[in-house]
Amino acid sequence: MKKLQLSIAALALMFAVSCGNNAESTKVEAGEAQKTEDVSATAATYTVDNAATKIQWKGSKAIGGGHEGTIALKEGSIVNVEGGKVVGGKFIFDFNTLTPTDIQGEKADQLKGHLLADDFLGATAHPEGHFVITGVTEGAPADSKLAGATHTVTGNLTLKGQEHSITFPAIITVTETSVNAKSELYFDRTQWGINYESDASVKDKFINKEIELKLDITANK
Template sequence: MKNFKSIALALVVALSAVSMNAQTKKVDVKTSTINWVGKKVTGQHSGTVNLKDGALVFKGNKLAGGTFTVDMTSINATDLTGEYQGKLNGHLKADDFFGTDKFPTSKLVFKTIGAKATDVYTVTADLTIKGITKPVTFDIAVNGNTAATSFKVDRTKYDIKYGSGSFFDNLGDKAVSDEFELNVALKF
Protein backbone atom coordinates (compact mmCIF):
# COMPACT_ATOMS: atom_id res chain seq x y z
CA MET A 1 0.00 0.00 0.00
CA LYS A 2 2.87 2.38 0.79
CA ASN A 3 4.29 1.78 -2.69
CA PHE A 4 0.93 2.68 -4.27
CA LYS A 5 0.79 5.96 -2.31
CA SER A 6 4.34 6.81 -3.40
CA ILE A 7 3.50 6.14 -7.05
CA ALA A 8 0.28 8.17 -6.81
CA LEU A 9 2.11 11.08 -5.18
CA ALA A 10 4.84 10.97 -7.83
CA LEU A 11 2.18 11.02 -10.57
CA VAL A 12 0.43 14.04 -9.02
CA VAL A 13 3.74 15.90 -8.74
CA ALA A 14 4.66 15.05 -12.36
CA LEU A 15 1.26 16.16 -13.71
CA SER A 16 1.43 19.38 -11.69
CA ALA A 17 4.85 20.13 -13.14
CA VAL A 18 3.55 19.58 -16.69
CA SER A 19 0.57 21.89 -16.18
CA MET A 20 2.77 24.55 -14.56
CA ASN A 21 4.93 24.56 -17.69
CA ALA A 22 1.98 25.85 -19.71
CA GLN A 23 2.38 29.51 -20.51
CA THR A 24 -0.39 31.69 -21.92
CA LYS A 25 0.73 34.54 -24.15
CA LYS A 26 -1.83 37.26 -24.83
CA VAL A 27 -1.99 38.45 -28.42
CA ASP A 28 -1.37 42.14 -28.99
CA VAL A 29 -4.63 43.06 -30.74
CA LYS A 30 -3.29 46.46 -31.85
CA THR A 31 -0.38 45.05 -33.87
CA SER A 32 -1.91 41.71 -34.97
CA THR A 33 -3.81 41.64 -38.26
CA ILE A 34 -6.52 39.64 -39.97
CA ASN A 35 -6.87 40.26 -43.69
CA TRP A 36 -9.65 38.67 -45.73
CA VAL A 37 -10.27 38.09 -49.43
CA GLY A 38 -13.68 37.24 -50.87
CA LYS A 39 -13.95 36.32 -54.52
CA LYS A 40 -16.75 36.57 -57.04
CA VAL A 41 -17.04 35.79 -60.74
CA THR A 42 -16.22 39.36 -61.74
CA GLY A 43 -13.35 39.95 -59.30
CA GLN A 44 -12.73 40.08 -55.59
CA HIS A 45 -12.86 42.27 -52.52
CA SER A 46 -10.37 42.42 -49.69
CA GLY A 47 -10.22 43.98 -46.30
CA THR A 48 -9.58 43.64 -42.62
CA VAL A 49 -11.32 42.59 -39.42
CA ASN A 50 -9.96 43.19 -35.93
CA LEU A 51 -9.17 40.85 -33.09
CA LYS A 52 -11.02 41.66 -29.88
CA ASP A 53 -8.78 39.39 -27.81
CA GLY A 54 -6.69 36.27 -28.14
CA ALA A 55 -4.06 34.10 -26.57
CA LEU A 56 -1.73 31.29 -27.50
CA VAL A 57 -0.77 28.60 -25.00
CA PHE A 58 2.69 27.06 -24.99
CA LYS A 59 4.12 24.12 -23.08
CA GLY A 60 7.82 24.71 -23.08
CA ASN A 61 8.43 26.11 -26.54
CA LYS A 62 5.68 24.02 -28.22
CA LEU A 63 2.28 25.40 -29.21
CA ALA A 64 -0.37 23.74 -27.05
CA GLY A 65 -3.54 25.84 -27.45
CA GLY A 66 -5.18 29.03 -28.54
CA THR A 67 -8.40 30.99 -28.36
CA PHE A 68 -9.40 34.13 -30.23
CA THR A 69 -12.39 36.46 -30.41
CA VAL A 70 -12.88 38.55 -33.55
CA ASP A 71 -14.80 41.85 -33.56
CA MET A 72 -17.06 41.30 -36.57
CA THR A 73 -18.41 44.87 -36.31
CA SER A 74 -14.94 46.04 -37.43
CA ILE A 75 -15.11 44.29 -40.82
CA ASN A 76 -13.88 46.72 -43.45
CA ALA A 77 -13.35 46.50 -47.20
CA THR A 78 -10.00 48.13 -47.97
CA ASP A 79 -10.12 47.77 -51.74
CA LEU A 80 -12.88 50.39 -52.07
CA THR A 81 -13.39 53.96 -50.89
CA GLY A 82 -16.26 56.34 -50.34
CA GLU A 83 -19.83 55.34 -51.12
CA TYR A 84 -18.96 51.89 -52.53
CA GLN A 85 -16.89 51.00 -49.48
CA GLY A 86 -19.75 52.07 -47.21
CA LYS A 87 -22.24 49.98 -49.19
CA LEU A 88 -20.06 46.85 -49.11
CA ASN A 89 -19.24 47.25 -45.42
CA GLY A 90 -22.94 47.65 -44.66
CA HIS A 91 -23.81 44.56 -46.70
CA LEU A 92 -21.09 42.47 -45.00
CA LYS A 93 -22.51 43.51 -41.59
CA ALA A 94 -26.10 42.77 -42.67
CA ASP A 95 -27.92 39.48 -42.14
CA ASP A 96 -27.06 38.40 -45.74
CA PHE A 97 -23.50 37.97 -44.52
CA PHE A 98 -22.28 38.22 -40.91
CA GLY A 99 -25.32 39.74 -39.14
CA THR A 100 -23.13 41.77 -36.79
CA ASP A 101 -26.06 43.35 -34.90
CA LYS A 102 -27.02 39.91 -33.60
CA PHE A 103 -23.56 38.29 -33.83
CA PRO A 104 -20.94 40.98 -33.05
CA THR A 105 -18.13 38.47 -32.49
CA SER A 106 -16.78 35.25 -33.95
CA LYS A 107 -14.61 32.82 -32.03
CA LEU A 108 -11.80 30.38 -32.83
CA VAL A 109 -10.74 27.77 -30.26
CA PHE A 110 -7.87 25.35 -30.93
CA LYS A 111 -8.90 21.73 -30.30
CA THR A 112 -6.01 19.60 -31.56
CA ILE A 113 -2.45 20.56 -32.44
CA GLY A 114 0.11 18.41 -34.19
CA ALA A 115 3.70 19.20 -35.09
CA LYS A 116 4.17 19.39 -38.86
CA ALA A 117 7.73 20.75 -39.07
CA THR A 118 10.04 22.84 -36.93
CA ASP A 119 7.84 25.63 -35.49
CA VAL A 120 4.96 24.69 -37.84
CA TYR A 121 1.82 23.07 -36.46
CA THR A 122 -1.36 21.66 -37.94
CA VAL A 123 -4.32 22.89 -35.92
CA THR A 124 -7.92 21.76 -35.93
CA ALA A 125 -10.07 24.39 -34.27
CA ASP A 126 -13.72 25.17 -33.67
CA LEU A 127 -14.73 28.29 -35.61
CA THR A 128 -17.96 29.97 -34.54
CA ILE A 129 -19.58 32.45 -36.93
CA LYS A 130 -23.21 33.61 -36.55
CA GLY A 131 -23.60 31.26 -33.59
CA ILE A 132 -22.72 28.20 -35.71
CA THR A 133 -19.63 26.19 -34.76
CA LYS A 134 -17.78 24.06 -37.31
CA PRO A 135 -14.24 22.63 -37.39
CA VAL A 136 -11.50 24.19 -39.52
CA THR A 137 -7.98 22.87 -40.08
CA PHE A 138 -4.95 24.97 -40.93
CA ASP A 139 -1.19 25.20 -40.52
CA ILE A 140 0.29 27.88 -38.28
CA ALA A 141 3.94 28.93 -38.14
CA VAL A 142 5.36 30.27 -34.88
CA ASN A 143 8.54 32.34 -34.90
CA GLY A 144 9.66 34.08 -31.71
CA ASN A 145 6.81 36.32 -30.60
CA THR A 146 4.88 36.03 -33.88
CA ALA A 147 2.61 33.48 -35.52
CA ALA A 148 1.09 33.41 -38.99
CA THR A 149 -1.49 31.37 -40.85
CA SER A 150 -3.66 31.46 -43.95
CA PHE A 151 -6.75 29.35 -44.45
CA LYS A 152 -10.05 29.27 -46.29
CA VAL A 153 -13.49 29.20 -44.71
CA ASP A 154 -16.61 27.87 -46.43
CA ARG A 155 -19.09 30.59 -45.51
CA THR A 156 -22.10 28.46 -46.45
CA LYS A 157 -21.43 26.21 -43.43
CA TYR A 158 -22.26 29.27 -41.29
CA ASP A 159 -25.55 30.05 -43.06
CA ILE A 160 -24.00 32.76 -45.23
CA LYS A 161 -25.54 31.86 -48.57
CA TYR A 162 -25.82 35.22 -50.33
CA GLY A 163 -24.87 34.85 -54.01
CA SER A 164 -23.78 31.22 -53.59
CA GLY A 165 -23.94 29.13 -56.74
CA SER A 166 -24.32 26.11 -54.43
CA PHE A 167 -27.76 27.36 -53.34
CA PHE A 168 -29.04 29.63 -56.11
CA ASP A 169 -29.40 29.08 -59.87
CA ASN A 170 -28.93 31.60 -62.68
CA LEU A 171 -26.59 33.94 -60.77
CA GLY A 172 -24.32 34.38 -63.79
CA ASP A 173 -21.68 37.00 -63.08
CA LYS A 174 -23.32 37.81 -59.71
CA ALA A 175 -22.09 34.54 -58.13
CA VAL A 176 -19.91 34.88 -55.02
CA SER A 177 -17.42 32.16 -54.07
CA ASP A 178 -18.46 29.97 -51.14
CA GLU A 179 -15.00 30.31 -49.60
CA PHE A 180 -13.23 33.36 -48.27
CA GLU A 181 -9.57 33.45 -47.30
CA LEU A 182 -8.11 34.67 -44.04
CA ASN A 183 -4.48 35.74 -43.66
CA VAL A 184 -3.59 36.16 -40.00
CA ALA A 185 -0.44 37.67 -38.49
CA LEU A 186 -0.27 37.52 -34.70
CA LYS A 187 2.12 39.31 -32.35
CA PHE A 188 2.32 38.40 -28.67
Protein backbone atom coordinates in the same frame (compact mmCIF):
# COMPACT_ATOMS: atom_id res chain seq x y z
CA MET B 1 -22.83 26.71 -81.46
CA LYS B 2 -24.96 27.05 -78.34
CA LYS B 3 -23.19 24.05 -76.77
CA LEU B 4 -19.83 25.63 -77.57
CA GLN B 5 -20.86 28.89 -75.91
CA LEU B 6 -22.02 27.02 -72.82
CA SER B 7 -18.74 25.09 -72.68
CA ILE B 8 -16.71 28.29 -72.89
CA ALA B 9 -18.83 29.85 -70.15
CA ALA B 10 -18.32 26.81 -67.94
CA LEU B 11 -14.56 26.90 -68.46
CA ALA B 12 -14.49 30.60 -67.65
CA LEU B 13 -16.39 29.94 -64.44
CA MET B 14 -14.00 27.16 -63.41
CA PHE B 15 -11.02 29.38 -64.19
CA ALA B 16 -12.42 32.21 -62.10
CA VAL B 17 -13.05 29.91 -59.15
CA SER B 18 -9.63 28.26 -59.33
CA CYS B 19 -7.81 31.58 -59.61
CA GLY B 20 -9.69 33.27 -56.80
CA ASN B 21 -7.36 32.04 -54.07
CA ASN B 22 -3.70 32.64 -53.35
CA ALA B 23 -1.34 29.83 -54.40
CA GLU B 24 -0.23 29.40 -50.77
CA SER B 25 -3.77 29.21 -49.37
CA THR B 26 -4.88 25.79 -48.15
CA LYS B 27 -8.53 24.81 -48.42
CA VAL B 28 -10.08 23.76 -45.12
CA GLU B 29 -13.24 21.72 -44.64
CA ALA B 30 -15.80 22.11 -41.89
CA GLY B 31 -15.97 19.12 -39.57
CA GLU B 32 -17.81 18.28 -36.39
CA ALA B 33 -16.86 20.64 -33.55
CA GLN B 34 -14.24 19.10 -31.25
CA LYS B 35 -14.35 18.95 -27.48
CA THR B 36 -12.19 21.65 -25.90
CA GLU B 37 -10.00 20.58 -23.01
CA ASP B 38 -9.05 22.83 -20.10
CA VAL B 39 -5.56 24.25 -20.49
CA SER B 40 -3.06 23.24 -17.81
CA ALA B 41 -2.79 25.66 -14.90
CA THR B 42 0.96 25.79 -15.49
CA ALA B 43 0.61 27.03 -19.08
CA ALA B 44 1.63 30.62 -19.71
CA THR B 45 -0.86 33.07 -21.21
CA TYR B 46 0.24 35.33 -24.04
CA THR B 47 -2.07 38.23 -24.95
CA VAL B 48 -2.67 39.03 -28.61
CA ASP B 49 -1.06 42.32 -29.65
CA ASN B 50 -3.51 43.91 -32.09
CA ALA B 51 -0.99 46.53 -33.16
CA ALA B 52 1.37 43.79 -34.33
CA THR B 53 -1.36 41.51 -35.70
CA LYS B 54 -2.85 41.62 -39.18
CA ILE B 55 -5.80 39.58 -40.42
CA GLN B 56 -6.77 40.02 -44.06
CA TRP B 57 -9.89 38.66 -45.79
CA LYS B 58 -10.77 38.32 -49.45
CA GLY B 59 -13.89 37.36 -51.39
CA SER B 60 -14.36 37.14 -55.15
CA LYS B 61 -17.03 36.89 -57.84
CA ALA B 62 -17.11 34.02 -60.31
CA ILE B 63 -16.92 36.45 -63.24
CA GLY B 64 -13.88 38.20 -61.75
CA GLY B 65 -13.33 40.99 -59.28
CA GLY B 66 -14.25 41.00 -55.62
CA HIS B 67 -13.27 42.75 -52.42
CA GLU B 68 -10.68 42.48 -49.69
CA GLY B 69 -9.97 44.05 -46.35
CA THR B 70 -8.94 43.58 -42.73
CA ILE B 71 -10.51 42.65 -39.41
CA ALA B 72 -9.19 42.98 -35.85
CA LEU B 73 -9.29 40.69 -32.84
CA LYS B 74 -11.04 41.73 -29.64
CA GLU B 75 -9.54 42.07 -26.19
CA GLY B 76 -9.47 38.65 -24.57
CA SER B 77 -7.77 36.92 -27.49
CA ILE B 78 -4.98 34.78 -26.06
CA VAL B 79 -2.45 32.04 -26.81
CA ASN B 80 -1.49 29.40 -24.23
CA VAL B 81 2.09 28.12 -24.17
CA GLU B 82 3.71 25.34 -22.17
CA GLY B 83 7.16 23.86 -22.59
CA GLY B 84 7.86 26.18 -25.50
CA LYS B 85 4.84 24.88 -27.43
CA VAL B 86 1.41 26.32 -28.20
CA VAL B 87 -1.14 24.22 -26.29
CA GLY B 88 -4.25 26.36 -26.64
CA GLY B 89 -5.70 29.69 -27.56
CA LYS B 90 -8.84 31.70 -28.14
CA PHE B 91 -9.31 34.36 -30.81
CA ILE B 92 -12.31 36.70 -30.97
CA PHE B 93 -13.01 38.35 -34.33
CA ASP B 94 -14.64 41.77 -33.92
CA PHE B 95 -16.92 42.15 -36.93
CA ASN B 96 -17.43 45.85 -36.23
CA THR B 97 -13.76 46.41 -37.14
CA LEU B 98 -14.24 44.84 -40.58
CA THR B 99 -12.68 47.31 -43.04
CA PRO B 100 -12.61 47.06 -46.85
CA THR B 101 -9.21 48.13 -48.20
CA ASP B 102 -9.76 47.98 -51.96
CA ILE B 103 -12.39 50.75 -51.93
CA GLN B 104 -12.87 53.87 -49.83
CA GLY B 105 -15.50 56.33 -48.68
CA GLU B 106 -19.19 55.72 -49.26
CA LYS B 107 -18.62 52.55 -51.29
CA ALA B 108 -16.56 51.04 -48.46
CA ASP B 109 -19.26 51.97 -45.93
CA GLN B 110 -21.94 50.37 -48.11
CA LEU B 111 -19.92 47.16 -48.50
CA LYS B 112 -19.26 46.95 -44.76
CA GLY B 113 -22.96 47.46 -44.04
CA HIS B 114 -23.85 44.70 -46.46
CA LEU B 115 -21.30 42.26 -45.03
CA LEU B 116 -22.59 42.88 -41.49
CA ALA B 117 -26.25 42.46 -42.53
CA ASP B 118 -28.36 39.42 -41.73
CA ASP B 119 -27.98 37.89 -45.19
CA PHE B 120 -24.22 37.67 -44.70
CA LEU B 121 -22.51 37.75 -41.26
CA GLY B 122 -25.62 38.70 -39.26
CA ALA B 123 -23.51 40.90 -36.97
CA THR B 124 -26.48 42.33 -35.06
CA ALA B 125 -27.19 38.93 -33.52
CA HIS B 126 -23.62 37.64 -33.88
CA PRO B 127 -21.17 40.58 -33.53
CA GLU B 128 -18.21 38.25 -33.01
CA GLY B 129 -16.61 35.21 -34.55
CA HIS B 130 -14.55 32.78 -32.47
CA PHE B 131 -11.70 30.38 -33.06
CA VAL B 132 -10.67 28.09 -30.20
CA ILE B 133 -7.60 25.89 -30.59
CA THR B 134 -8.21 22.21 -29.82
CA GLY B 135 -4.85 20.86 -30.95
CA VAL B 136 -1.45 21.82 -32.37
CA THR B 137 1.02 19.29 -33.78
CA GLU B 138 4.45 19.71 -35.29
CA GLY B 139 4.72 19.34 -39.05
CA ALA B 140 2.45 20.52 -41.85
CA PRO B 141 -0.64 18.59 -43.02
CA ALA B 142 -0.30 16.59 -46.23
CA ASP B 143 -2.43 19.04 -48.23
CA SER B 144 -0.55 22.14 -47.06
CA LYS B 145 0.24 24.78 -49.67
CA LEU B 146 1.85 27.14 -47.15
CA ALA B 147 5.58 27.47 -47.82
CA GLY B 148 7.63 26.83 -44.69
CA ALA B 149 4.71 25.54 -42.62
CA THR B 150 5.92 24.16 -39.28
CA HIS B 151 2.72 23.06 -37.55
CA THR B 152 -0.81 21.80 -38.03
CA VAL B 153 -3.50 23.68 -36.11
CA THR B 154 -6.97 22.32 -35.36
CA GLY B 155 -9.73 24.29 -33.71
CA ASN B 156 -13.39 25.20 -33.62
CA LEU B 157 -14.45 28.14 -35.78
CA THR B 158 -17.77 29.79 -34.92
CA LEU B 159 -19.45 32.11 -37.41
CA LYS B 160 -23.08 33.23 -37.38
CA GLY B 161 -23.73 30.95 -34.42
CA GLN B 162 -22.51 27.81 -36.19
CA GLU B 163 -19.46 25.98 -34.82
CA HIS B 164 -17.31 23.62 -36.90
CA SER B 165 -13.82 22.19 -36.59
CA ILE B 166 -11.15 23.16 -39.13
CA THR B 167 -7.52 22.14 -39.60
CA PHE B 168 -4.86 24.20 -41.37
CA PRO B 169 -1.08 24.63 -41.68
CA ALA B 170 0.76 27.40 -39.87
CA ILE B 171 4.21 28.83 -39.33
CA ILE B 172 4.55 29.15 -35.55
CA THR B 173 7.44 30.74 -33.69
CA VAL B 174 7.56 30.70 -29.88
CA THR B 175 10.01 32.62 -27.68
CA GLU B 176 10.13 33.41 -23.96
CA THR B 177 8.23 36.64 -24.55
CA SER B 178 6.16 36.24 -27.71
CA VAL B 179 4.34 33.94 -30.12
CA ASN B 180 3.88 34.56 -33.83
CA ALA B 181 1.64 32.49 -36.09
CA LYS B 182 1.17 32.89 -39.82
CA SER B 183 -1.19 31.07 -42.17
CA GLU B 184 -3.16 31.39 -45.40
CA LEU B 185 -6.37 29.44 -45.82
CA TYR B 186 -9.79 29.52 -47.41
CA PHE B 187 -13.10 27.92 -46.51
CA ASP B 188 -16.63 27.47 -47.85
CA ARG B 189 -18.76 30.11 -46.10
CA THR B 190 -21.98 28.20 -46.82
CA GLN B 191 -20.85 25.53 -44.35
CA TRP B 192 -21.45 28.20 -41.69
CA GLY B 193 -24.81 29.28 -43.10
CA ILE B 194 -23.51 32.32 -45.01
CA ASN B 195 -25.39 31.64 -48.22
CA TYR B 196 -25.83 35.05 -49.86
CA GLU B 197 -25.66 34.76 -53.68
CA SER B 198 -23.80 31.44 -53.48
CA ASP B 199 -26.14 29.82 -56.02
CA ALA B 200 -24.74 29.78 -59.57
CA SER B 201 -28.27 30.46 -60.85
CA VAL B 202 -27.80 34.15 -60.02
CA LYS B 203 -25.26 34.23 -62.89
CA ASP B 204 -23.25 37.49 -62.95
CA LYS B 205 -24.11 38.18 -59.29
CA PHE B 206 -22.70 34.81 -58.21
CA ILE B 207 -20.21 35.25 -55.36
CA ASN B 208 -17.71 32.46 -54.83
CA LYS B 209 -18.42 30.42 -51.72
CA GLU B 210 -14.80 30.58 -50.63
CA ILE B 211 -13.54 33.22 -48.21
CA GLU B 212 -9.78 33.58 -47.97
CA LEU B 213 -7.96 34.55 -44.78
CA LYS B 214 -4.34 35.59 -44.38
CA LEU B 215 -3.24 35.52 -40.75
CA ASP B 216 -0.24 37.13 -39.07
CA ILE B 217 -0.90 36.99 -35.33
CA THR B 218 1.46 38.11 -32.57
CA ALA B 219 0.87 37.56 -28.85
CA ASN B 220 3.07 38.79 -26.01
CA LYS B 221 3.65 37.42 -22.53
